[in-house]
Amino acid sequence: DGGITQSPKYLFRKEGQNVTLSCEQNLNHDAMYWYRQDPGQGLRLIYYSQIVNDFQKGDIAEGYSVSREKKESFPLTVTSAQKNPTAFYLCASSPIQGSNQPQHFGDGTRLSIL
Amino acid sequence: KNQVEQSPQSLIILEGKNCTLQCNYTVSPFSNLRWYKQDTGRGPVSLTIMTFSENTKSNGRYTATLDADTKQSSLHITASQLSDSASYICVVRGSMNSGYSTLTFGKGTMLLVSP
Numbered sequence: 001d002g003g004i005t006q007s008p009k010y011l012f013r014k015e016g017q018n019v020t021l022s023c024e025q026n027l028n029h030d031a032m033y034w035y036r037q038d039p040g041q042g043l044r045l046i047y048y049s050q051i052v053n054d055f056q057k058g059d060i061a062e063g064y065s066v067s068r069e070k071k072e073s074f075p076l077t078v079t080s081a082q083k084n085p086t087a088f089y090l091c092a093s094s095p096i097q098g099s100n101q102p103q104h105f106g107d108g109t110r111l112s113i114l
Numbered sequence: 115k116n117q118v119e120q121s122p123q124s125l126i127i128l129e130g131k132n133c134t135l136q137c138n139y140t141v142s143p144f145s146n147l148r149w150y151k152q153d154t155g156r157g158p159v160s161l162t163i164m165t166f167s168e169n170t171k172s173n174g175r176y177t178a179t180l181d182a183d184t185k186q187s188s189l190h191i192t193a194s195q196l197s198d199s200a201s202y203i204c205v206v207r208g209s210m211n212s213g214y215s216t217l218t219f220g221k222g223t224m225l226l227v228s229p
Binding site (some may be wrong): 004040041042043044045064092100102103104105107108110 | 118146148155156157158159160165188203212217218219220222
C-alpha cells in the first residue's frame with residue numbers, strides 16, 4: 001500500500017544532542033513537508049521541499065535542518081539549538097506544492113526531552 | 115494576518131446524535147478550504163475540500179458547507195459513531211508567496227462520541 005512512513009514512533013533526546021526523524025514516502029510525490037504540532041495549537045510548518053536537492057524554510061525553521069537527497073526521503077534533524085523540541089512531528093507529501101490535492105500525512109513521531 | 119478559528123474547542127455528544135463544527139477564517143485571497151480528521155496519535159486524513167464556488171459537499175455522514183462571503187465553513191456529522199471521536203482540523207489555502215501557496219491550520223475541535 002502507498003503511504004508515508006515515519007520512524008521512530010517515539011524518540012527521546014538528551015540535552016545537547018541532535019536527533020534525526022525519518023520520513024519515507026512511496027506515493028511518488030514531488031513535494032514533502034515537516035510540521036510541528038503542540039497541544040492546543042495548529043500545525044506549524046518547519047521545512048518543505050518541492051524537488052530533490054531543494055528545500056525551503058517554513059515558519060519555524062530555527063533549530064531544525066533537513067535534506068532531500070532522494071525523492072522518497074525527507075529526514076528532519078532536531079539540533080541542540082532547538083531549545084523546546086518536545087512536540088509531535090508530522091511529515092506530509094503531495095503531488096506538487098500548491099495544488100488542490102490533499103497532503104498525505106504520516107503517523108508522526110513524538111519527541112520528548114530526557 | 116491569516117487566521118483560522120475553530121469552535122467549539124471540544125465537544126461531547128451521545129452516539130447516534132448529530133453535531134456541527136465551525137470554522138471562521140481571515141485568509142485572503144482564498145484558494146480552498148479542507149477539513150481533516152485526526153485520530154489520537156495519528157496523522158490527519160482529508161475528509162473533504164471546498165473551493166470558492168462550492169456551497170455544500172458530502173462525504174458519507176460528513177457534510178461540509180462554505181460561505182465565502184462571510185468566510186465561514188461548517189462540518190456536519192450525522193448519526194455519530196464511536197469511531198468519529200477525533201480532532202477535526204480546518205485548513206485554508208491562501209495566496210502564493212515566493213512560490214509557496216500558504217496553508218493556515220486551525221487548532222482543531224476535539225470531538226468525543228460517548229456510548
